Amino acid sequence: MVNIMASYDLTLINPPALIERPPVEQSGTLFVPEKLRITAMNPGILSLFTYLKSKGFSVNILDLSLDTEYSSMEKKIKNIDSRYVGISSTSGFDYLESLKIAEFTKTHTNAQIFIGGQHAGPLGELVLMDSQNIDAVIKFEGELVLEQILKSNTDNKFKIPGVVYKENNKIITVPGKSPKIKLNDLPFLDYSSYPNYLKFVPFIEESRGCVYGCNFCTSNTINHRRIDMKSPKRFLDETDYCVSLFGKEKAYAVLASTYGVNPKFGKEIALGMKKFGIKWNSEFRADSEWEEFIYELLDSGYEVVNIGLESGSPDILKLMGKTKNPYLYLGKMRKLAKIVSKSSAVMRSNFMFYIGETPKTIQETIKFISQTPEIHSVQFSPLIVFNNTPVFNNFAKYREEYGCDIINTEYWQRRHFYPVHPSKYFSFDEVATLGHVLEKIFSKEDAWIEAAKSLYSQENKEVVKKIKETLRESRFRRSK
Ligand code: B12
Ligand code: SF4
Numbered sequence: 001m002v003n004i005m006a007s008y009d010l011t012l013i014n015p016p017a018l019i020e021r022p023p024v025e026q027s028g029t030l031f032v033p034e035k036l037r038i039t040a041m042n043p044g045i046l047s048l049f050t051y052l053k054s055k056g057f058s059v060n061i062l063d064l065s066l067d068t069e070y071s072s073m074e075k076k077i078k079n080i081d082s083r084y085v086g087i088s089s090t091s092g093f094d095y096l097e098s099l100k101i102a103e104f105t106k107t108h109t110n111a112q113i114f115i116g117g118q119h120a121g122p123l124g125e126l127v128l129m130d131s132q133n134i135d136a137v138i139k140f141e142g143e144l145v146l147e148q149i150l151k152s153n154t155d156n157k158f159k160i161p162g163v164v165y166k167e168n169n170k171i172i173t174v175p176g177k178s179p180k181i182k183l184n185d186l187p188f189l190d191y192s193s194y195p196n197y198l199k200f201v202p203f204i205e206e207s208r209g210c211v212y213g214c215n216f217c218t219s220n221t222i223n224h225r226r227i228d229m230k231s232p233k234r235f236l237d238e239t240d241y242c243v244s245l246f247g248k249e250k251a252y253a254v255l256a257s258t259y260g261v262n263p264k265f266g267k268e269i270a271l272g273m274k275k276f277g278i279k280w281n282s283e284f285r286a287d288s289e290w291e292e293f294i295y296e297l298l299d300s301g302y303e304v305v306n307i308g309l310e311s312g313s314p315d316i317l318k319l320m321g322k323t324k325n326p327y328l329y330l331g332k333m334r335k336l337a338k339i340v341s342k343s344s345a346v347m348r349s350n351f352m353f354y355i356g357e358t359p360k361t362i363q364e365t366i367k368f369i370s371q372t373p374e375i376h377s378v379q380f381s382p383l384i385v386f387n388n389t390p391v392f393n394n395f396a397k398y399r400e401e402y403g404c405d406i407i408n409t410e411y412w413q414r415r416h417f418y419p420v421h422p423s424k425y426f427s428f429d430e431v432a433t434l435g436h437v438l439e440k441i442f443s444k445e446d447a448w449i450e451a452a453k454s455l456y457s458q459e460n461k462e463v464v465k466k467i468k469e470t471l472r473e474s475r476f477r478r479s480k
Helices: 043-054 072-079 092-108 125-130 143-151 232-246 263-274 294-298 314-320 324-339 357-371 395-402 409-416 428-440 444-457 461-472
Strands: 008-016 059-063 082-089 112-116 134-138 161-165 169-175 203-205 207-209 227-229 250-253 279-283 304-311 346-353 377-382 383-387 417-421
Touching: 008 043, 008 143, 043 059, 043 082, 043 143, 043 203, 059 417, 072 092, 082 143, 092 112, 092 357, 092 409, 112 314, 125 134, 125 161, 125 169, 134 143, 203 232, 232 250, 232 263, 263 294, 294 324, 304 314, 304 324, 304 444, 314 324, 314 357, 324 346, 346 357, 346 444, 357 428, 377 428, 377 444, 409 417, 417 428, 444 461
Parallel strands: 008 059, 008 082, 082 112, 112 134, 203 250, 250 279, 279 304, 304 346, 346 377
Antiparallel strands: 134 161, 161 169, 207 227, 383 417
16 A cells, blocks of 8 residues: 655665675676775666656655665665655665665555666566565666556556566566657756765766677666667757766766767767867777767767777677677777777776686687787676576576586575686686786776776775775785
8 A cells, every 4th residue: 555645756765785795706797896885876766766756756866875784774764755665776786785675665664665777677576576575676667667657546557568566466577568768858867866966977878778689788688679869969968967067077977888879979979078078988889880980089088998898709709699790890999999099098898708718718818908908908707697688598508518607506596696607617716816817917007997987986085096906906815
């Protein structure tokens, strides 16, 4: 039963990550060092907040991302006075913490509780099996679905495509995909309503979703392998507004799975960004049509060229589903790095140790990096397998073929994602160590730090110091 006397229609909660620490050392995509809290706003929540507020609903945001203990979170949750509570689980690292938030909310309030986000959404039914406290899971994008739920006065409010809910203790998944909002129709993000907004890196969305289908990635599950882009005018007007709030000293992060999928838009945006006189960054693929906008980009305040290259091995790139033409792909990366090295921007490339790695494939990656000295900063991650991705669904076949394995302990089962021993040749621990070593060898310190801090709060000297230590310190315990 919904509490109709509540002060708010909805409270949206951003959970902290990793209050329950993993039993492995930090590494690559497990790069959430104990010393470094994730100091970033949750743009998904902000988008939902902005849209629902524009439709006349009373909504507030509770950001618990900097809490380090369940007890302090519980105290804050006790004060919630809303009809509904929505929790955003971005990654497996905040999933257990999100379930705990649901538990506290159920104990202390009368709100109905739902959950969404890039991790919890695709888990669907599993979330309702994990938690008795959650009433519904929103599998895909949330704006239009939440609007429908908040508007509804009937018991049927969860019967919307892409929603999973409980009825008489039975879990029901409404088939189909929920409606997707057009980014051009969204109002400008209401940044100043985000708690302590000036503490965070300003995020501006360029596009949402991805049309590529890399086998390890979840982007195509939540956005159903579609992409929606803002028009350059809409994007630049929003940036103008954002700069009026955050000022010119901040570096801005432009959110896109791959920037400039429409290269004409990519060029127009780059030309427009120059006029703001700010620093900014984003990500794009090595094989996108960056030739169409790269010079304008490098002349626009763009400070970190961030490429998810993933491997220097043609065989591994094919196995990942990253590209069908690895030679073209790697050739474009070399060309890009050469161009970037003539500018003041940092050239960062991210790598992954994937299923099927052999001594030869790792040698190919190392060779690629050493023959491309224009890359200033490398980051290595062992593969983490997310639920329902092609690599997850085909794992039995891969195990037989390559001798890979998932680390299937209770901790990872509860979070629903798994670190991987990549092949019969290499264990998780070996590639995690190797990744750290390669980062140290092939990254220039300043460039690595510049790249690592681009999504986190930058003016905080403590954060920068901790990022620095993450590169330079030995991250694994030393033998006595
Ligand atoms: C910005 C970003 C961040 C930011 C902000 C994270 C945040 N809290 O949102 C920062 C830098 C903090 C971050 C950190 C991490 N991230 Co990140 N991040 C992204 C990125 C690039 C963009 C996401 C985004 O904001 N999009 C725009 C918003 C509007 O979309 P959205 O978040 O999907 O929100 C919509 C829906 O999901 C839904 N929704 C979201 N919340 C809720 C809540 C409710 C109640 C409802 C109903 C709906 C709903 O509605 C929203 C609007 O439609 C994505 C990749 C991508 N291109 O999407 C990766 C991504 C989400 N991150 C990822 C990862 C792995 C991480 C890290 C582990 C990285 C690391 N090694 O440190 C950490 C973990 C953070 C954590 N809290 O656990 C993975 C998640 C994979 C997974 N399934 O687990 C992604 C998908 C990248 C990838 N392909 O690997 N990340
Ligand atoms: S890894 Fe990047 S390019 Fe590949 S599907 Fe995911 S977001 Fe798209």
